[in-house]
Amino acid sequence: MSVIILKIVKFEKNGASMKFSGKSRQETLAHSGEKIWDILIIGGGITGAGAAMAAARRGYKTLILEKDDFASGTSSRSSKMIHGGLRYLQQMNISLVRESLSEREILLQIAPHQVYPQEYVYPVYEYSKNNKFEIKIGLIGYDLLAGSRQIGHHRMISPARLAKLEPEINQSQMTGAFIYFDCLVDDGRLTLAAMQSAAAMGAAIANYAEVRSLQLNDSYVTAEVRDSINGAVYKVKSRLIINATGPWTDHMRHKLQKSDKLLRPTKGIHIVFKKERLPLNRSVVLFSEDGRMIFSVPKGKYTYIGTTDTDYSGDPDDVFASEEDIDYLLAAANRAFNKGKLSRADIVSSWAGLRPLIGGEEGDPSDISRDFEIIQDHPRFLTVAGGKLTTFRLMGEKTIDRAEKSLPLELHRSEEEALHPESLPLFGGNIRDIILFKEINSKLYSDLWNLPPETIQRLIGMYGTQFTLLSQYGKENLKPLVSGADILKAEIHYLIDYEMTLTLEDLMWRRLSLLIFDDTNGLFMVEAIANEMAQKLNWSSEKQKNELEHYRSLVKKNFGCGIKNG
Template sequence: MNGETVAGRLGPAERAENFRRLAEETFDVVVIGAGVVGAGAALDAATRGLSVAMIEARDISSGTSSRSSKLFHGGLRYLEMFEFGLVREALRERELMLTKLCPHLAKPVSFLYPLSKSVVERPYVGAGLMMYDTMGGARSVPRHKHLTRAGALRLVPGLRRDALVGGIRYYDGQVDDARHTLAVARTAAAYGAVVQSSAQVVSFIKEADRVAGVRIRDVENADGGPAATIDVKARVVINAAGVWTDELQRLSGGRGRFKVRASKGVHLVVARDKITSESGIILKTEKSVLFVIPWKAHWIIGTTDTDWNLDLAHPAATRKDIDYILGHVNSVLAVPLTHDDIEGVYAGLRPLLAGESEQSSKLSREHAVARVAPGLVSIAGGKYTTYRVMGADAVDAAAEDLPGRIAPSCTENVPLVGAEGYQALVNQADRIGARYGVHPYRVRHLLDRYGSELFAVLDLALDPEHADPQLLTAIPGAPEYLQVEILYATLVEGALHVEDVLARRTRISIEYAHRGTESVERVADLMGGVLGWSAEQRAHEVASYVARVEAERLSQTEPDDQAADQARLEAPEVRGRLVSPVA
């Protein structure tokens, strides 16, 4: 496989070269955190002509940005909070994703809003949805439509007849958050950014009262010796660490302009045949809203919204969280879901700006940017949909520490890797399938994950270096995915551990009841062949992943956050426990 033909490649060779560049170059901008906001800032800066490095302690999108509701949405419920500017901005961004920036990853998705009150609710909700459509919610998707009870039940037969008196259907956008964040990061790399995962910031470099860079540790360096630590020089550092923002702020020795509060959101994944419906569902709860979201052969149901003050890397779902979700969705389903119906569970943390309200669902989803010290900018808050705006705002704030005048943001005109030519390739799925001996359904599935990079993925199976007749067959235990995708994840997409592939490059960890344990052996074989793992390393990868699954299952039976957190932390960290930073 010719690596030069793959834009934004993040393979083993690039990782080694990146460490050399990090040690030798001075960058205009260093971004800390490879979630969607950090990746968005790195792409924004790189496309303005700045030299950029993005540092991530774990994996790309390993935190909040792989554990969201997987929606590009305007935030219908924010209309009730009178946050009209946020809704308008989010709807504009949703439109860009659906039509221009990543149509291979972002898709329209239908939702039914069941009406339970016969008189008051329809005009109230209908007025909100009319405003939503008028503000940009119906540019490239159908406008909302009022339905009678009979019409709503034809659309969603799985609802109890006495749970609604009618309904309103509207559309939003959906995305695989982890693959989208990866695409943003790789697009930044394609425009020259150094993107380095498993690189932890352990301290800030100071020159007088100015932040002049960061000291990083190679998390993959097992001996932890001097060679594992590198000083990275920068004219300005952007702290985009999400729920770790305050921790990095303390590490810098400065006083932050805002505080970040972690709110836990839990989602359940059940098989598609457990709910009979042609549409997603949105339910209003006493605290927030609950979504039932179509997800390929599954439904994603969530979310919760509770404070979390424990381990930030591994938020744990509890029995109480799961019961809360089941209780609310079962209140409207004709055939209730049980714990046995749950195939996957995941928990993520929203980085909210701390406010006076004790109810995190009422905290503003607006973001904040501050130049907290010369050479240091922090950004936090916001919502996944508006990541591009947040990234641009962070770079605008960083401009004060950069010489000369920088170009304006242009990312609204920069498609992500895989976007160019996607629509034409969808029309050619039958021909592409015949060329590679792959069913057209499989081709369309790959196109919705890789877009026009499809050929780079499939060509790996024909490359003499990797030739293996099994590469174009399914991963054991995961029929939706091909084995060649594991190779591509390792050679091109920066995957360093089996967890990276099973939890983020694919979504096997949440889409199958075994949660990846039936796939991990083959994944380890293919990754180890590329990364040169010894038998001991391979065994450690497999054992660590299995222990992770067991710990997550156990945590989900615990009654409260403290017990669930303790159970989840019993699993070994495959990257090793990150060292304690020093100021």
Template sequence: MISINERSEFLKVEINQLYDLIIIGGGITGAGILLDASSRGLKTLLIEKNDYASGTSSKSTKLIHGGLRYLNNLEFKMVSNVGRERMISHNNAPHLVIPEKMLIPITKNGAFKKWQLSIALFIYDFLARVKRHDKRKILSKEETLNVEPELKSSNLKGAGYYAEYRTDDARLTIEIIKTAEKFKGKSINYLEAKSIEKKNYFSLDCHDHIHNKSIKIKAKKVVNACGPWVDLTRAKENKNIKSKIRLSKGVHIVVGHNKLPLKQSVYFDTKNKRMCFAIPRENVTYIGTTDNDYNNHPDNPKTSIHDVEYLIKSTNENFKSNLLKSDVISSWVGLRPLIEQKGKKSTELSRKDEIFISKSGMISIAGGKLTGYRLMAKKVVDIIAKDFNNQKCLTENISISGSFKPEFQNYHLFKKEVKSQLLRKKINTNISDYLIQNYGINCLEIIENYNPKSDDSIKNQEIIYTLKNEGVCKPIDYFIRRSGNMFFHPLEISDDIFKFSKTFEQYLNLEKSELYKLLQDVLDEKKRITTFNDKD
């Protein structure tokens, strides 16, 4: 990833390059395509108009899950594919894709009867190739309350208990882009494609939002992987395009763990028969998601009072908690780019991906799930590779940056080493899981660079690592997409932005006035995600 100090020189060189492929969009799909294409030997550049993973790819439910809900729509192939992809993601990124047991309560008049859920989970285990020790169990009411005491017992009949995987979507995107660097795949954020033209090759007029300059870049092939912005990007090549996608808004809210002290991730149904997740993470619990049509511009969607009230009401109906709007300490909104099907509600639309190829040959991809990012990338690059070396996809066996294998056999052994290194530097070992699940084996570099005899801190070294290695151009990049602190540690933000302001000032080469504006942007975002009105 290009650091701020390398940016100007990098862009000077890029003006004279002809790439095999330019990818527009720095979310999980674009990242996957960058890794796939560069690992097949294609000269590839990824550009993103904001920060990497700044759209839907930092605002999902943060699960690599097999899509149990798709059994209701009889989408067996999708369940089978994403089930297999879960294991590939876990094997390639064991620090980021972590096994997580999920509990589905069975309630009176609920979405599932006990026998229905047992059959559904049996099919799910079979299609997703779940290993024997992780296969589903059907629990009695007493067993269910032992696993999760916070569930209301009045209408409870039992539960299904099955295997899923959790992740940090933004961190996964960042690490995939970093992995592509090993295959000479290049990427740059805050570079926006303003127009796209095809003659002998594709020519993109771009704007550099960091240095406020315009540049032109060229490629033989272009892929539009812009997620909710995919139609807007298609229109930059042809203003007369017909919309192919419908946006669906998914909201999550965050409360302190003391307000909803779950021991266990729970997948519960609401009165309108939609399923919701409640997931404990560190010192918080997050709840989501909604699924409503969204008709506004995809930039900066907001959480509404209606969204918050719906999620709080649904949670209070299923758990002993008595959550209030004032308990919400953070939130996020993701937009799903679903393939349009007339006459269907957003909840009924398939999550399948689809590829559109324009007359000039620009490839656009939309739809799909976080779990299926690698297969989506493979489909796109298979098309492109026919005009180049036609090499086969290699990503099934490429370890993702930060993987602790083969140096450490499993998570437990690596955590033991991380704790040992933290103790050696007299750092609280409580942060070991946070460091591992954000940076994997690279966290050893962060720990090593910390000097306990100075005024340094481990968080300062973490920030420096992201500034040097992960394309951080603004403080907000670190606080949202490198650390997740905006969502999961929001009460620390106000102190941290000023505590570490000198580090940002030094490494981003900022004037005082520029620094204060960027720090204020962080505070404004914190306010935005905790201020709810009656509009989207």
């Protein structure tokens, strides 16, 4: 036990003083060609972050590069759930459910500020595919697979009781309902915390660094890397490459002249409503007319619904919610809820992402396994694809296990350093009791900073133990950037200094979620944020103008009404 405690203390000490910024990024790229890395991970989503944590913790010289921003692909566009996967239990994928439930518990312990339990309502109707008895058996199995890791036992409730708890759920032909438990998370910020954790463990990390080509020889792989910010090109050498590029997996494999297709990408979209338009206290399971399980999830002032699961053959960089996608979810919602007829006019925003599933072209996309696979494309090139957000940490560990079998990589730390990875908190997550932590600190810092307790609670939920670093920017910056908003001026500085935020889109979408969870998609305060970023990052007036134009076009193209034709 003493070893584990020492590791946690050491990790938090390093994390508190570490800056994860544009400056550290530039230094990483400038020196990236000066040595031969043990492992180069390509892809800055949750899969790459998990592999980087495992590699750095074991002592390997690890570099991770992302062509855009962290979590800019699938990892910020999920259903934002940490769950065992009740649907996978129906498919009899028991091992995946067991692994997922185990990882759910670990994430509750190592990232308690980000991962939190949530009640889910599962209504049953006369026309439901499964009757109450079958669902009861499934939920008993779900609880049993969770074992000692349960966050709550399921229970059955009557339609009358449910009507009092969730009056918006349609009661017509309802035969009963169940309540069970899973967890929610901000997926983009979870990815960022994992990246910061890898950096604190010794990994070198850079976003906006595109691997353009690969050359292999008997000793190492040479990657040509382009800095997308200033156009500089670097030659990076590594003993092993891990391809963790998600929907871009086959694109990266093609750089090795691999012509076969590994992935079957499927698209999932979500739509967001104001909570007063769809007021829910719990997440609700609903079903589309074709029988697909969909979730309606309350999040602060909003409720979101998703997801779809359709084949996708287009550009992974150009994924949007189509009219057909949105109508599909609206139909399911209007079937499930009483709150008048929901329409496109009610949609605040939408998001769409791709699942990098491994499977053939035949069959229903929803039947494809969510398990991950590790493929040896070359003795010095591993591909990891598939998998779930929930199991990212386990995927990372198993990927590095495979890497160690592929090459005689040289360890640089003692074996003691590699013990008990499941006990190491993610960046900002060294919190024993999150409820007590929030209670004590919201009172203390509400007085110190003259802010509402709710604002302090939000800051803890986003930054964990690191929220106190906001005070270094001075009392004058511990106030809302714009009147009527909750975002502090100090947060803009922190996000740039500690979260490698380089663009307006980075901040508005993946750092603060204003793009999707705000009535105006963040437009009411985007100019104030751009001004603050311009001063901090020394943007020219032309650069600031371009950033604003890009952001406004993104809102108009994808989020303004939640629809893009096609």
